[in-house]
Amino acid sequence: MDTRLRGLVYGAIGLVLGLLFSVLVSVVLGAFTSLGALGFSKIFLSSLLSKDTWVSALPYFVPIAASASSLALAYRAGFITIGAEGQVMLGAVAAYWLLYYVIGHGGVVAITAAILVAGFMGALYGGLVGGLRVGLGVNEILSSLMLNYIAIGIVNYLVAGPWQQGGYTRTAPLPANMSIGLSIAVLVVVLVGLFLELFIVFTKYGVAIDSVRLARKAAQTYGVGVASTIIIVALLQGFVAGIGGGVLLLQLLRQLRSVGLGGWGYGYMGILAAWLGGLRPLGALAASLLIAVLYSMRSTLQLYGVSDSFVLALEAIIVLSVLAFTTLSMRRGEK
Amino acid sequence: MNNADKKPLLSLRNITKIYPGGVIANKDISLDIYPGEILALLGENGAGKTTLVSIAAGLIKPTRGQILVKGESVVFNSPRDAMRKGIALIPQNPMLIDNFTVLENLVLVSRLAGKRYGIRLAKKRLEEIEKKYGLFVNPSAYVWSLSFGERQKAEILKALLIDASIVLLDEPTTHLSPVEVDKLLSLTRQLANEGRGVVFITHRLSEALRVADRIAVMRRGRLVAVVSRKDARVDQLLNYMFGEERIGRLTEIVKRRRSLSRKVSKDIVLRVDDLWVRGPHGEFSVRGASLELRGAEILGVAGIAGNGQREFFETLIGIRKPSKGMISICGVDVTSQSSSMRGRLGVGIIPEDRLGWALVPGKSLVFNTVLGLYSSPKAPIRFSIVNWRIARKIARDIIKSLEVKVPGPDANAESLSGGNMQRFIVGRELYKAPCLLLAMNPTSGLDVEAAERIRDLLLREAVRGAGILLVSEDLDELVEVSDRIVVMSRGRIVYEAYRPFNIDKIAEAMTVS
Numbered sequence: 001m002d003t004r005l006r007g008l009v010y011g012a013i014g015l016v017l018g019l020l021f022s023v024l025v026s027v028v029l030g031a032f033t034s035l036g037a038l039g040f041s042k043i044f045l046s047s048l049l050s051k052d053t054w055v056s057a058l059p060y061f062v063p064i065a066a067s068a069s070s071l072a073l074a075y076r077a078g079f080i081t082i083g084a085e086g087q088v089m090l091g092a093v094a095a096y097w098l099l100y101y102v103i104g105h106g107g108v109v110a111i112t113a114a115i116l117v118a119g120f121m122g123a124l125y126g127g128l129v130g131g132l133r134v135g136l137g138v139n140e141i142l143s144s145l146m147l148n149y150i151a152i153g154i155v156n157y158l159v160a161g162p163w164q165q166g167g168y169t170r171t172a173p174l175p176a177n178m179s180i181g182l183s184i185a186v187l188v189v190v191l192v193g194l195f196l197e198l199f200i201v202f203t204k205y206g207v208a209i210d211s212v213r214l215a216r217k218a219a220q221t222y223g224v225g226v227a228s229t230i231i232i233v234a235l236l237q238g239f240v241a242g243i244g245g246g247v248l249l250l251q252l253l254r255q256l257r258s259v260g261l262g263g264w265g266y267g268y269m270g271i272l273a274a275w276l277g278g279l280r281p282l283g284a285l286a287a288s289l290l291i292a293v294l295y296s297m298r299s300t301l302q303l304y305g306v307s308d309s310f311v312l313a314l315e316a317i318i319v320l321s322v323l324a325f326t327t328l329s330m331r332r333g334e335k
Numbered sequence: 336m337n338n339a340d341k342k343p344l345l346s347l348r349n350i351t352k353i354y355p356g357g358v359i360a361n362k363d364i365s366l367d368i369y370p371g372e373i374l375a376l377l378g379e380n381g382a383g384k385t386t387l388v389s390i391a392a393g394l395i396k397p398t399r400g401q402i403l404v405k406g407e408s409v410v411f412n413s414p415r416d417a418m419r420k421g422i423a424l425i426p427q428n429p430m431l432i433d434n435f436t437v438l439e440n441l442v443l444v445s446r447l448a449g450k451r452y453g454i455r456l457a458k459k460r461l462e463e464i465e466k467k468y469g470l471f472v473n474p475s476a477y478v479w480s481l482s483f484g485e486r487q488k489a490e491i492l493k494a495l496l497i498d499a500s501i502v503l504l505d506e507p508t509t510h511l512s513p514v515e516v517d518k519l520l521s522l523t524r525q526l527a528n529e530g531r532g533v534v535f536i537t538h539r540l541s542e543a544l545r546v547a548d549r550i551a552v553m554r555r556g557r558l559v560a561v562v563s564r565k566d567a568r569v570d571q572l573l574n575y576m577f578g579e580e581r582i583g584r585l586t587e588i589v590k591r592r593r594s595l596s597r598k599v600s601k602d603i604v605l606r607v608d609d610l611w612v613r614g615p616h617g618e619f620s621v622r623g624a625s626l627e628l629r630g631a632e633i634l635g636v637a638g639i640a641g642n643g644q645r646e647f648f649e650t651l652i653g654i655r656k657p658s659k660g661m662i663s664i665c666g667v668d669v670t671s672q673s674s675s676m677r678g679r680l681g682v683g684i685i686p687e688d689r690l691g692w693a694l695v696p697g698k699s700l701v702f703n704t705v706l707g708l709y710s711s712p713k714a715p716i717r718f719s720i721v722n723w724r725i726a727r728k729i730a731r732d733i734i735k736s737l738e739v740k741v742p743g744p745d746a747n748a749e750s751l752s753g754g755n756m757q758r759f760i761v762g763r764e765l766y767k768a769p770c771l772l773l774a775m776n777p778t779s780g781l782d783v784e785a786a787e788r789i790r791d792l793l794l795r796e797a798v799r800g801a802g803i804l805l806v807s808e809d810l811d812e813l814v815e816v817s818d819r820i821v822v823m824s825r826g827r828i829v830y831e832a833y834r835p836f837n838i839d840k841i842a843e844a845m846t847v848s
Contacts, residue, residue: 202720202721202723203719203720203721204705204709204714204716204719204720204721205719206721207702207705207706207709207721208709210695210698210702211695211698211706214695214696214697214698215690215691215692215694215695215696217654217686217688217691217692218686218691218692218693218694218695218706219695219706220653220654220673220674221652221653221654221674221684221686221692221693222674222678222684222706222707222708222709222710223673223674223675223677223678223679223709223710223711224675224706224709224710225673225675
C-alpha cells in the first residue's frame with residue numbers, strides 16, 4: 001500500500017478506536033453521576049447528536065480552529081509555541097481599537113481592515129516569540145507563555161482603564177453594524193486553514209518547514225534558512241491566530257471584558273486540536289470542531305445536573321483517547 | 336623493561352567480541368598489562384581498540400574470553416565491577432554528568448568504586464592529588480562549564496581518586512593542544528612510575544613511540560603484534576597497522592591509476608585560504624588550512640577521524656562559520672555566505688551521514704529531491720511554488736539512471752538500503768551538474784560493490800569537469816580516485832602528495848603529527 005494511503009487508513013482506524021474507547025470510558029464514569037451509567041449515556045449521546053449542540057459549537061470553533069491550524073504549522077517546523085492564546089486576545093484588542101476608536105463605523109472595508117489588523121497584531125506577537133528564539137535562543141514555550149500573561153494584562157488594563165465603559169471592567173459593545181455573522185466567521189477560518197494547508201503542500205516553505213523539524217542539518221546543508229523559516233512560521237502562526245481573535249470579537253464577543261489568568265482558553269484548546277489533527281491545518285480544523293462540540297455540550301449536560309468539572313474531565317479523556325489511539329495506530333502502520 | 340619476572344596486573348585471554356549483526360570487533364585477543372609499564376594500543380579507526388578497553392573496563396561484555404585481574408579471573412557486569420577491581424577508563428569523550436559539579440561527579444564515582452568518600456574527604460584527596468601531580472580542576476565548577484581539556488582532567492582525577500591500579504586512556508590526546516599533550520604524556524609516565532599499569536590507546540605512531548614501553552598493534556579486530564619500544568621500527572609498525580598486503584595493494588593501485596590521470600582544468604573551483612574553524616568545544620579544530628582545487632580534479636583529504644576534517648567539511652558546505660580565513664567557490668567569495676549561496680553556485684554536497692544529513696527520514700524520495708535541489712537553479716520550484724510533478728519526474732530519472740532499488744519515487748527514504756540511499760544521494764547531487772562536488776566519507780558502511788559504484792560515479796563526474804573534494808578516512812579510496820591528496824592532522828594540512836603517491840609517507844603524515 002502507498003505510504004501516504006497507509007498513514008491515512010491507520011490514522012482513521014485510530015480515530016474510530018479512540019472515539020469508541022472514550023465512549024466506553026464515558027459510560028463507565030457516567031455511573032458515578034446522579035443519572036447513572038445508562039441515563040448519562042443517553043443524555044451524552046443525544047446531546048452529541050443534537051443539531052443545536054453543533055450549531056452552538058460553531059462560535060467556539062472559530063477561535064479554536066484559527067489557533068489550531070496556525071499551531072499545526074508552527075509545530076510542523078518544530079517551533080513549539082503556546083502563544084496562540086495571547087495572539088487571539090491581542091487580535092481582538094487590535095480589531096476593537098481599529099473599528100471602535102479609529103474607523104467608527106461598519107461596512108465590508110472596515111471589517112476586513114479590522115480582521116487584517118488583528119492578524120498583523122498576532123503576527124507581531126508571534127514574530128516576537130520567533131525573534132527571541134532565533135536571536136537569543138529563548139525557548140519559545142516559555143516566551144510565548146509569558147507573552148500570553150502580558151496579553152491578559154493588556155486586556156485587563158484596557159477594560160479597567162482607558163477603554164472602560166459603564167462602571168464595569170469591560171468595553172462598550174460594538175454596534176451591530178460592526179459585527180459579522182457566524183457563517184462568515186466560520187468561512188474566514190476555514191479559508192485560512194485551507195490556505196495554510198496549501199502553503200504547506202505546495203510552496204517550498206512546506207519543504208523547509210518539514211526538513212527543519214525532521215532533519216535540521218539536512219535543511220541547513222541544502223540551503224534552507226533555519227532562522228528565516230522559524231521567523232516566517234512564527235509570523236504566519238501569529239497572523240492566523242490574530243485573525244481568529246479578530247473574528248471572535250466581531251462575531252461572538254463584541255466587547256472586551258476582564259480576563260482571568262487562564263485567558264479565554266481558545267489558544268490552549270488549539271494546542272490540543274493541532275496535535276489531534278496530525279499537525280495538518282485541515283486536520284486541525286476537524287479536531288477543533290470536535291473540541292468545540294465537546295465544549296458546547298458542557299452547558300447541555302450541566303442542565304441535567306452533571307457538574308462542569310466532570311464534563312471537563314470527560315472532554316480531556318476523549319481528546320487523550322483519540323490522540324493516543326491515533327498515534328499508536330499510525331506507529332503500527334509505519335512498521 | 337623486562338616483564339618476565341613480574342606478574343601481570345591485567346590479563347585478557349582470548350577475548351572475542353561479536354556485535355549484533357555479526358561485526359567482529361575483537362577476535363581472540365590475549366594481552367597482559369604489567370605494573371609500571373605503559374602499553375600503547377596502536378591501530379587505525381575501527382581496528383577494535385576502544386572495544387577491547389571497553390571490555391576491560393566493564394562497559395561491554397565480551398562474547399568469549401576471560402579477564403584476569405592480578406591473576407584472579409573476574410566477570411564484569413558493569414563498569415562498577417571493574418572500578419572495584421581498580422580499573423579506570425578515561426574515555427575519548429568524557430563521561431561526566433553535566434549538571435553536577437566536578438566534586439559531585441568525583442564523589443559519585445568514588446562511591447561506585449566502593450570508596451565512599453564524602454564531599455569533605457574527596458576535597459581533601461583532591462588537594463593531595465593537586466600537590467602530587469599538579470592536576471587541578473575547580474571542584475565546584477559545573478561540568479557543563481568546563482572546556483574539553485578540563486573535562487578530561489576531571490576524568491583523570493576520577494582514576495586517581497579511586498586509586499586505580501590499571502588506567503586505560505582511550506585516544507586521550509585527540510582534542511588537546513600540543514602543550515596539553517606534553518603534560519598528559521608526562522603525567523602518564525608518572526602514573527606508570529608509581530607502579531600502575533597504563534594502557535594508552537592511540538592511532539598516532541609518534542605518540543606511541545614517545546610514551547610507550549611496549550606497543551601492541553591492532554588491525555581489523557585482531558592483535559597483530561606486540562613489540563617493545565626499543566625494538567620498534569616505524570616501517571614495521573606501519574606494516575602492522577595497515578597490513579603489508581594492503582600497503583602493497585595500494586601501491587599497485589597507484590601504479591594502475593597513473594595512466595588514468597585526467598586533464599585538470601586551469602579554472603580554480605575552490606580556493607581555501609588560511610581557514611580557522613572552532614570545534615564543538617570551542618577549541619580550534621581547523622588551524623590555518625589552505626588549498627586550491629581545479630575543475631576535473633579530485634582532491635583527497637586524508638586523515639584519521641577527529642583531526643578537523645568534519646569541521647573543515649562543514650565549513651566548506653556553509654553550515655559552520657569560520658573564525659578566520661577565506662573560502663571562494665567558482666570565483667565567488669562565500670566565506671560568510673550560507674549553504675544557500677553554495678546551492679545557487681551549483682555545488683553538490685554528499686555528507687557523511689546519509690539519513691538525517693543528506694536525506695530527511697520519514698519523507699519520500701520526491702520530497703528529498705526537492706530538498707536537495709532547494710537552492711539550486713535546477714530546483715523544480717518557481718516563484719516559491721513546488722512543481723511536484725516535475726520533482727517526481729526528476730526523482731524517477733535519478734532512480735532509473737543510477738539503478739536505485741526502490742519501489743518508486745514515493746518510497747520513504749528510510750526504507751532504502753545504505754547503498755541505494757547513497758546512490759540516490761549521489762544521483763541527486765550529480766543532477767545539479769555541479770562545478771564543485773564536496774563529499775565526505777561517501778562510501779563508509781557500504782559493501783565493496785556499492786562503494787566501487789559510488790567511486791565510479793565520482794570519477795565520471797570529474798571527467799565531466801567537476802572539481803571534487805573528497806574527505807575520506809579510507810586511504811585506499813583516496814589513493815584510488817584522487818589526483819592529489821592532502822593530509823589533515825590536528826586541524827592543519829601537514830602534507831600534500833601528488834601522483835604517484837608514496838603511501839608510506841601519507842600514512843606517516845596521518846599518524847605522526
